[in-house]
Amino acid sequence: MWTLNELEREIDAVRARINQHRRALREYFVNRDEEIDLATVCAAAQEPLLFVGPPGTAKSDLVVKFVESLGLGERDYFEYMLTKFTEPGEILGPIDLEQLKQGRFVRRTAAKLPEARVAFLDEIFKSNSAILNTLLTIVNERKFYQDGEPTPVALRMLFAATNDIPEQSELDALADRFIVKIETRPVKDTHFTELIDAGIMNEVYRATEQRPWARGAASFDDFLKLKRFMDLTFAARGNGAADREQWFPAPVFAEFRRVVRTLETEDRVMVSDRKLVKLYKLLRTRAFLFHGGAVQTPDLALLAYVGNRRHEIPAVAEKVRALLNLDAT
């Protein structure tokens, strides 16, 4: 594993490559900069990201191209559309019958979620409680159980998509694990011509089996290095306060606190303690990735994605922009 000294030597190059990768990926989509930026930040911070939107708004295309651009092998990526009839075996792998005969309940995980480094789960809230529970453990603790024994999973990046966020209490736990959620909207009304042009190019790429985006500027390792670097930076001074003092200026931090409090009080957006800490890490990652320094007020725009319910997401985004006066800049 890389040390801080090793990483410090090359972190600027890593950061530049990831940013170049982010900008290059935008070329293949129409008006999806926001989604790509957020996906990049979440991938760098290794936090799961949920896309919420109607069918046909490039949710899966975005994830697939993002993954392909990282140059991952087939076995590193797992993609599945969940239904309420999806069984754990479809996600975690079938039971190993040979082992079962010997009384061991072990799954064959090859090419399934436990062995993938990046995963995309479509219609995640349609799954049943058995899957939900398994996913909770995987997202939270990065492990699953083999014959009662906790086994680590290789998963580093998780993307999920849904048409809607159902208002059922049993789904709240999983929904809360997605610290940020972004709404994908159709762009045809605002970018009709560009959409047709880009769509046709995509069809051409598909027909001719080309994948120009696959020559991504950054590699999967670059994302791992950035994450490792951030973790080591958090730990460098021994406690969280030091990191905040150095990388989160007090006025911006006060602004962060005010916005969170306003969303909780006025918009009833639930921000749990866990979510708050993760938001801090995401803000730091975004700031470091985008401009290599301390968190600035525009970085707080990330708070626009903390809405939990379907109807909250656009309202929260609008409110955060108004509070931070972002439209004026």
Next chain:
Amino acid sequence: MKYGLRLTGTGGDLAALHTLSVAAPTLPESPWRTLTLDDGATVLASASLTDALAKELHARGVSLVALASLAVTASREARGLLDALPTTPSHRDPAPDAVILRVAVAHPGAHRTVERLLSLGRDDVRVCELVDGAGERVMLLRVARPPVYLLMRAHDEPSEGVTAYVRAGDDALWVALGRAHPMASAAARALQSQRRMALVDRDGAWTVLDPAALAWRSVYDAVSARFEAPRTQWQSAPGETRFTLRLRLAPATPADPELWLLDSAQFLALDALLDALTPAERERFTVARLTGPDGTRYALHEKVRAGMARLGVRVSEAVSAAGFTRAAGTDNLYLPVGRQLLPRMRRDELRALLGLDAAHLVAVLDTPEGPSVVCVRNADEAPLTRWIDYVATDRRAELDRLVEQSVFAWPELSIDRTARPRARAESAPAEAPKRTTRSEAREAAPAPEAPAAISDEPAATPEAVTVDANEQRLRDEARALEEKLRAPGSDDTGAWAALATVKASLGELDDAAGCIEAAVFYTPDAHAERLGALVELRAKLMGATRSDDELTALAERPRLTPSEAAYFGARVLEGILRGATSGDGRFLSRAERVLTDPETPVSRRLAWSVARALHGRAGDALGLTRARERILGGLNEKGLHDAYDMPHFARYALALDAGDGAVDRARTEQLASLEQLWTAAQERHVREAEPLGAYLRLVFAVGFTRLGAIARGRDVSAPVEAEEQGHEPPNRLLFKLYRARAAHVATQGDAAAWKANAEALVAGIRDARVKDRVEFLRTRSEWLRTREPAEFLPNLKPAIERALADFEASPEEAPARLAALLDDREVYAFEMRAAVERAARLALRLGRDELTRAVLRETMPRLRRVNTPGVRAAVLGECIPAAATLQDPETLDRLVDEVIALVRTPGTPLRDLLLAVTPGLQALRRFGAAATAKRLLDAIEPLSRPRDRESVKLRAALLSGLWQLDEGERATALLDRCVDDVLDGALDPPGRYDAGAAVLTATRHWPATARTAHAMRFVEGLARFTDTFTASAQKLYETHKVLIAERVIDAVADTVTFEGGRVRAWLDDEEQALRRRVLADWRQACGR
């Protein structure tokens, strides 16, 4: 100044101050000084604290400190004791209801604060300006429900220069955010008495203001907006250019036609349609006779109220003319169906261009040569009914309903009869307009002898009622025979034959014919001689000529009316049994297929009689088997029809027997119940200008309207319109939707129009947040939503889809294919369910018992392969109805055992269990398997004892079952428990609503009194139906209260009462008898 009072920051300070004000009452009003010591403590000093007072206070337990010994770091002068007191930290609600923000006008923070307030949409802020003691201009902003963000910013950022003051006592005392005044109430009272207000800073310093001198104004008066953008001036130019446009007819979305321009032949072709229309439907049409260059034309016009479905397409089919629709936005311009005039013109230009003002109607014809315009002036439109001679009617269902409504349970009367000849009404009033249509069309037919004619003659007065002794004897005789035969499945053929004779003598021809059909059905040979009479009766009722051509024409007709079908059946049966039909074998077999078709509106007895006679005589076992399958398949799919398969007298008897009487009486009872519930709801839950009150008014208004009390509904909902502007926009839109619902119910408009209206209203909402909140309630409301919540149905694998399609292609192989699918390890449980469902329904539709049996034979041993309990329950829910049709108690018992096993399997979700229980109970009841149903109910009952949501729902299913099995007492006790659990149980808000809705739905079949009592408990306990965090976060309406009110209305003001559960039960029993008879005949004929 020698002495001071050292504050300790405890409750002792207030006690000391109290003692001090008792010892020297003028002291609080004298000037004070607040001293801050080097250790941070506060001392209150005053020149009035003399040695003598210090001594007295010491005696009372209050020790003063000598000022000389203190190290003072800061001091502040105060006008009185209350001003002198320092503030303390406050832990009050950080979201106060109102604040005053103070900021120096010249400070950049003032500009930022005003701009942010407006950016956050807070334009209700009031501002005023003052000059402070130092001569600096200061701005005060008064903000109701201040944004948390700005409060925190004022608190955290001293550089912002904004101080926020929170109201501490009425409007008089405002203390800096995060601080509290220790004697706030006293200070506020003192300020009020002086007509002053004060802003208290963090350090306790007071700014005292005269509220009357503050000139509050709108925040907009404090801003001067600028929009920096280059401007260009454009001049208007006089409009001189005119373009010449050619109007043309272009394709458009077809709408129902409403006008037809017909020639004489087309006009006469209406005859067939008129037979099928109800009087109300006929009254929609007017006719104008026109003359033009092509001779006489008839303009037929259909006029309906907005929202009602038109008959247009049926008319177009009858007259073979597409017709015209009215052009949008005009009163009298008609365009061909599916065409529009393009380009669109302004209405006044169109009027001038086509002369719409001067014309009665203008129609644009689409001819091969191009459009041509027909202009009709002064058309003399007369109702179509004036062109019709009514000779008789066989619209039996309507007559039945009419007569049923006039059945009364009078006590026995004895009437003093005077012998007078029976008055006969004459048809055709002399002054009718030229009655061409019906009479001309039937010119060739002999004038039918009308058994009862509808005439314009005034109704007979009570004195004119005469009944001769013979008629009375016949009626008595008829009543005695009806008594014998009114039970379902009565096979006393002698009684049927006798009743036929009596009914014919009484002039009740339709009943007489029905009785002969019954007699022939049970003993065909014994009553063959009556077939002539049957044909004669049916011919009279239909006005038939009895010619062979007519019979052939009827056989070729794509659709028969009930009287035509009955006549046709009688003729065919007579032909077969007496060899009197001129037709050949092909004709007879076609006739048999027509009659045994489930879609043909004829009694199933007659249909089977024909099939049995035809194939029985010919010894055609295969033909008889197929006829049996068609008859039984029709029964499986549709059951019997109350109009063709139920004698009139049985309906009347049921109407008399029914505890809650005839329809009108039931409706009156329902209205009384609703009024009672509304009074309770109004007293307890309706408050002026509150959303819940408005919603309850609208929901009850829909209920009243549904029961026909439209004016009462309008009264109940009227206050909502008056207070509407006071409600939030989403609520206003939802009110509009509920009103539209009431209008829809009042006009009995069609579902498509309602759906279009509701969706258009919602689509018109531009603000996404408002729309979101409207949709939140709309999609949950069974009344307002226009599509059912999507049930997730997984996709079947293509291979499975193909395999299921093969079931239809070759039904004989379906059981084997089903077995193969169920054995396949790759097939998922939900796919197995789809396979069983498809196979069982196919078998039932085809009416082939052996196929049904084979499907069950293959499914039952493999039930345990369906390893998901919920899916297995659904499979059982398919199998039980199938087994019930076979009347096979053994199979039924085994299936019910499987359900019971599921019930007893720990961990089977109750929700899934309902998939088997609900359809299972329905089928068992329908096919008379009462004992099995009871066994199932007994097994489930213990499961439903817990008080959670699913158990209450399961109990609601039990309720329906018990009630249908006539276990009223048990059901009532269970219902009481259900309501207790819903209202008092520890359920979460969605669970409480869900369970409550299930219970209310289950009571729909109950007598009105029992329903009202339980519905009342729901109305009284409405407050228990709270919302979850998410639903209440809307803060606009109380979702579950509104929804449960809807369910209450559905339970009390329902339509099930009118449909008559008893009629359905009679038909179910009759169906069993008929089924047994058909099978017995078939076995006898085929030797099985």
